[in-house]
Amino acid sequence: MIVAVASGKGGTGKTLIATNLFALLTKEAHKVNLADCDAEEPNSLLFFKPTKESVSEVKQMMPIFNSKECTYCGKCEEYCNYNAIFLLPEKRIFRLIEDLCHGCGACTYACEFGALKESDISLGVVSTYRFNAGSKIIEGRLRVGALTPVPVIKETIKASLDSEIVILDAPPGTSCPFIHTISKADYVLLVTEPTPFGLNDLKLSIQIVRQMGKPFSVIINRAGLGSDDVYKYLRKEKIKISMELQFDKEIAMIYSSGKLVIESRADIYQKFSKLSELIIHN
Amino acid sequence: MEIAIISGKGGTGKSSITAALASIAESVVLADCDVDAANMHLIMNPSVEEETTYIAGEKAVIDYSKCNSCRICMEYCRFEAISLSENKVSIDSVNCDGCRLCERVCPLAAISMEKNDKSRMYSGTFRFGKMVFGILYPGEENSGKLVAIVRRKAKEIASLNKIDHILIDSPPGIGCSLISSITGVDKVVIVTEPSMSAFSDLVRTVELVSKFNTELSIVINKSDLCQQITNEIIAYCKQNNFKISGTIQFDPEVVYAMVNCMTINEWRPDSETSNILKQIYNSIIN
Numbered sequence: 064m065i066v067a068v069a070s071g072k073g074g075t076g077k078t079l080i081a082t083n084l085f086a087l088l089t090k091e092a093h094k095v096n097l098a099d100c101d102a103e104e105p106n107s108l109l110f111f112k113p114t115k116e117s118v119s120e121v122k123q124m125m126p127i128f129n130s131k132e133c134t135y136c137g138k139c140e141e142y143c144n145y146n147a148i149f150l151l152p153e154k155r156i157f158r159l160i161e162d163l164c165h166g167c168g169a170c171t172y173a174c175e176f177g178a179l180k181e182s183d184i185s186l187g188v189v190s191t192y193r194f195n196a197g198s199k200i201i202e203g204r205l206r207v208g209a210l211t212p213v214p215v216i217k218e219t220i221k222a223s224l225d226s227e228i229v230i231l232d233a234p235p236g237t238s239c240p241f242i243h244t245i246s247k248a249d250y251v252l253l254v255t256e257p258t259p260f261g262l263n264d265l266k267l268s269i270q271i272v273r274q275m276g277k278p279f280s281v282i283i284n285r286a287g288l289g290s291d292d293v294y295k296y297l298r299k300e301k302i303k304i305s306m307e308l309q310f311d312k313e314i315a316m317i318y319s320s321g322k323l324v325i326e327s328r329a330d331i332y333q334k335f336s337k338l339s340e341l342i343i344h345n
Numbered sequence: 346m347e348i349a350i351i352s353g354k355g356g357t358g359k360s361s362i363t364a365a366l367a368s369i370a371e372s373v374v375l376a377d378c379d380v381d382a383a384n385m386h387l388i389m390n391p392s393v394e395e396e397t398t399y400i401a402g403e404k405a406v407i408d409y410s411k412c413n414s415c416r417i418c419m420e421y422c423r424f425e426a427i428s429l430s431e432n433k434v435s436i437d438s439v440n441c442d443g444c445r446l447c448e449r450v451c452p453l454a455a456i457s458m459e460k461n462d463k464s465r466m467y468s469g470t471f472r473f474g475k476m477v478f479g480i481l482y483p484g485e486e487n488s489g490k491l492v493a494i495v496r497r498k499a500k501e502i503a504s505l506n507k508i509d510h511i512l513i514d515s516p517p518g519i520g521c522s523l524i525s526s527i528t529g530v531d532k533v534v535i536v537t538e539p540s541m542s543a544f545s546d547l548v549r550t551v552e553l554v555s556k557f558n559t560e561l562s563i564v565i566n567k568s569d570l571c572q573q574i575t576n577e578i579i580a581y582c583k584q585n586n587f588k589i590s591g592t593i594q595f596d597p598e599v600v601y602a603m604v605n606c607m608t609i610n611e612w613r614p615d616s617e618t619s620n621i622l623k624q625i626y627n628s629i630i631n
Contacts, residue, residue, distance in 0.1 A: 320573070
């Protein structure tokens with residue numbers, strides 16, 4: 064069972080849900096892996112003190128230009144579908160705009176003269192940490208300045224699949240990083256808050272999750288702060304609410320200081336316990 | 346002058362603060378560059394004067410009347426998008442990056458590209474000036490490029506209407522769309538909050554911003570949620586010589602302003618939060 068904890072809007076409480084759910088399942092002696100797929104800003108590790116087991120680098124290919132072999136025929140520029148190659152044949156100028164290169168290999172395939180070879184650049188790292196009783200935390204971390212987290216996310220998920228239960232802490236948004244995470248999940252928990260921004264972004268993520276045919280339910284965080292529009296919408300769409308957490312300054316403070324809410328609040332422990340049943344029996 | 350309001354972590358209050366700054370400025374071009382999850386139009390309710398289609402990449406599709414399952418495309422694809430099931434080659438549209446290499450290597454011309462054409466850019470007028478916003482269709486790609494197009498349009502509108510300031514509401518994270526929304530801006534304002542997560546994201550965001558030659562300042566929002574981390578953030582800023590434009594306490598009225606489609610400065614103009622936001626505006630502009 065792979066569960067993704069996701070939300071269109073940032074800051075709705077994805078990491079709060081993912082880390083507490085993971086902690087509860089490990090306490091109840093389940094073997095679980097937590098994969099932090101928010102590679103741009105990974106935070107799940109802040110809540111645990113696990114032991115580092117291994118680190119692997121995620122790389123992307125990039126062409127290297129050899130001017131001696133180049134005939135400036137222009138085929139590489141034509142083949143690049145990302146406009147990453149800029150060529151001025153009459154001035155014998157070749158420029159690779161690295162920020163636009165996706166490492167697809169089309170230019171090296173195009174070149175008939177061996178003027179383009181490839182080498183790799185680092186996009187980030189995937190680190191694996193050992194936690195209680197065989198459970199693990201796997202973190203994807205984008206190198207600051209690198210553009211796309213997608214290859215890092217893919218490798219993070221691959222490294223986390225050796226457990227019966229896998230929790231994916233998804234990146235925010237509704238574009239590629241979000242989709243790549245969701246596509247690997249069997250079930251999606253969408254976290255929202257009852258504000259107009261929260262509702263708007265929830266609708267966008269529901270649209271995608273439905274398109275992808277993934278079963279899902281909604282968690283409402285900070286209930287009581289905002290309006291009841293989200294409830295009306297969910298009722299109309301017949302979407303299940305799998306958990307509701309009231310807005311509570313104490314919860315915000317516990318989370319802020321990097322602690323697990325289930326450890327100091329029995330009522331919240333109960334709620335997560337109920338939520339975990341949904342996952343275990345699904 | 347282009348000012349980008351950013352935050353590594355989502356939900357720190359970027360959009361609420363950007364909206365408030367726009368209402369204080371009274372005449373701005375507001376560019377919503379959080380194209381994955383654009384929200385500003387919900388409270389600003391702009392008129393739409395122009396709508397442009399944005400082609401957000403391409404996806405490869407197979408014509409099975411031509412395909413003989415030779416798998417050459419599979420060998421070349423670097424995005425794990427092509428696989429074989431029951432002797433049939435299929436392309437996974439999630440993994441397809443739209444590079445066209447499969448189309449080029451196919452000896453039977455069985456692969457062609459389909460354009461992602463559901464994303465849009467809108468521009469129009471709202472109560473504090475002009476507004477430009479991009480809406481990336483859920484699941485479509487190349488958000489960084491759409492951000493660049495939104496910013497270009499905002500600059501065009503600013504010079505046409507002689508408006509001095511462009512406010513950019515940026516996406517969370519530090520990847521391509523964020524990089525695209527801060528490249529070449531005059532000022533960057535990072536909105537953070539006192540939590541371990543937000544602090545850790547702040548450090549990564551600062552590391553990224555310092556690669557650009559731009560003026561940086563920091564706003565600490567919801568500062569009373571954890572005074573200890575607020576103090577740590579203040580100490581970190583002092584140590585690194587970063588300007589703090591202001592600290593704002595947690596105020597549920599900010600949420601109620603949003604529910605009522607207003608900025609906090611319109612909803613509670615005389616509140617402490619609104620006054621601090623005015624000071625922040627002055628500190629950023631001057």
